[in-house]
Amino acid sequence: MHDRDLTGDDVAKRRTPGTDPQEAITCPVSVTPSRKMESLDAGLCAALEDAGCPVGASIRDRLAFETLLTELSSRFVNIPANRVDSQIEWGMRLVVEQLGIDRCGFGEVLGDGKQFVVTHSYQLPTVPSCFGLILQEQFPAYARMIRQGMIIRLPEDLPADAVTERQYLLQSGLRSSLTIPLTVMGSVVGALGLASFRTQLAWPDELVKRLRLVGDIFTNALARKRADEALCAKELSLRQSQEGLRQLTARLLQAQEQERRRIAREMHDDWTQRLASLGIEAAKLERHLGTQEVALPLLHAMQQQLVALSEDVHALSRQLHPSILDDLGLVEALRSECAAFARREEIEVDYCPGVLPETVPADVALCLYRVAQEALRNVAKHAAAAEVIVTLDVVESEVVMRIEDFGIGFDRENERSQPGLGLSSMAERVALIEGQFSVTTAVGRGTSVDVHAPLKGCPR
Numbered sequence: 001m002h003d004r005d006l007t008g009d010d011v012a013k014r015r016t017p018g019t020d021p022q023e024a025i026t027c028p029v030s031v032t033p034s035r036k037m038e039s040l041d042a043g044l045c046a047a048l049e050d051a052g053c054p055v056g057a058s059i060r061d062r063l064a065f066e067t068l069l070t071e072l073s074s075r076f077v078n079i080p081a082n083r084v085d086s087q088i089e090w091g092m093r094l095v096v097e098q099l100g101i102d103r104c105g106f107g108e109v110l111g112d113g114k115q116f117v118v119t120h121s122y123q124l125p126t127v128p129s130c131f132g133l134i135l136q137e138q139f140p141a142y143a144r145m146i147r148q149g150m151i152i153r154l155p156e157d158l159p160a161d162a163v164t165e166r167q168y169l170l171q172s173g174l175r176s177s178l179t180i181p182l183t184v185m186g187s188v189v190g191a192l193g194l195a196s197f198r199t200q201l202a203w204p205d206e207l208v209k210r211l212r213l214v215g216d217i218f219t220n221a222l223a224r225k226r227a228d229e230a231l232c233a234k235e236l237s238l239r240q241s242q243e244g245l246r247q248l249t250a251r252l253l254q255a256q257e258q259e260r261r262r263i264a265r266e267m268h269d270d271w272t273q274r275l276a277s278l279g280i281e282a283a284k285l286e287r288h289l290g291t292q293e294v295a296l297p298l299l300h301a302m303q304q305q306l307v308a309l310s311e312d313v314h315a316l317s318r319q320l321h322p323s324i325l326d327d328l329g330l331v332e333a334l335r336s337e338c339a340a341f342a343r344r345e346e347i348e349v350d351y352c353p354g355v356l357p358e359t360v361p362a363d364v365a366l367c368l369y370r371v372a373q374e375a376l377r378n379v380a381k382h383a384a385a386a387e388v389i390v391t392l393d394v395v396e397s398e399v400v401m402r403i404e405d406f407g408i409g410f411d412r413e414n415e416r417s418q419p420g421l422g423l424s425s426m427a428e429r430v431a432l433i434e435g436q437f438s439v440t441t442a443v444g445r446g447t448s449v450d451v452h453a454p455l456k457g458c459p460r
């Protein structure tokens, strides 16, 4: 009977004045009942009718309503948040059809309880729709009663001072309505409203009890939807702030690299040149002085210091920006870095490069170079290792780099609680080129730093 319009006869049959109120609202079976309920309903009613029992219709109505409740409960158990609204409207339609009424609405009490917003409603086509917003100033008595959690049967329950409410009943032609406030943890959060424009109805307590269950089903589903939406919003804002943080890190790293590059260029092009010419001047001076001159050894020492200083500045400039990366590529830049590290730290480095594409993207090369620098620094600083192996190769479409030492290792959990800047900046750099970074270590078992960097269609 989903789409069957009610006829006057139907209504009259269902609302015989003077009869038991539970008999007065007789519900045609309008839901799609579960097969079990349907056969129970039909079987029971047939048996009662055969026996000439006068309460047959009442029992049938109650069974039909139980079926509706079962149907609603099972539908609402696990519906996703985006289907809650449509399912509530579907549920309201069932209620309207089941009870043979004209309109069903569901609303929420807002903030201070002075506003009542109708969020969902279903009405027969010929019937006016619900107010979108019901304000306390508009219907003070009605709003007060909802706030107090009172069940409101109109027009019976209207107090003497409910002037505007009475006017509304007259103007709209509303003959009968029931409002059931819905509470969550003792406070009224909303209300379920049912309306009849054609007939004055009795709303028996038994029916109110069941309708409250319907309202509770709607309220719970909406609460779940809100929680879901709040969670989604939180997740979104978390993702956005993570993304913001990532962009900021990227900009910081970029700015840092640019600054390093500038200083390195300055050191290389200016300082090392000036130091070199000072060295030449010192050599000239040495030649001008006689061999007996006492200042000679001093001058010689000064000249050697100048050479050493020039080498240091050169090395520092390369640390700051590895121009060797641009000139000779990643494989040679790492070879030179490993050699310099072995000399400086007196730790044996076994460097094993594979065959890499002609051009590794500059950001990937710089990232791998920086990670290798920091990983080697950590070996020197923390590992107490005598040997380190650096491997660099291409596996499928990724450059894979590993820096493995056989030193003391460390406890990652401990380190996670007090993270250093080196490990996190390595991880951050690798994330920025969309690669994978991992550190495998255990106390006494050495440490291995692994990077997988995507090559993104680079020709081999």
Ligand SMILES: Nc1ncnc2c1ncn2[C@@H]1O[C@H](COP(=O)(O)OP(=O)(O)O)[C@@H](O)[C@H]1O
Pocket: 378, 379, 381, 382, 383, 384, 405, 407, 408, 409, 410, 415, 419, 420, 421, 422, 423, 424, 446, 447
């Ligand atoms: N190769 C390694 N061998 C042993 N311990 C290491 C190694 N690399 C890192 N660690 C441990 O991890 C910690 C964090 O390293 P890192 O983030 O680079 O910070 P920092 O080097 O400034 O201490 C180090 O303090 C050290 O305890």
Ligand SMILES: [Mg+2]
Pocket: 374, 377, 378, 420, 421, 422, 423
């Ligand atoms: Mg470090």
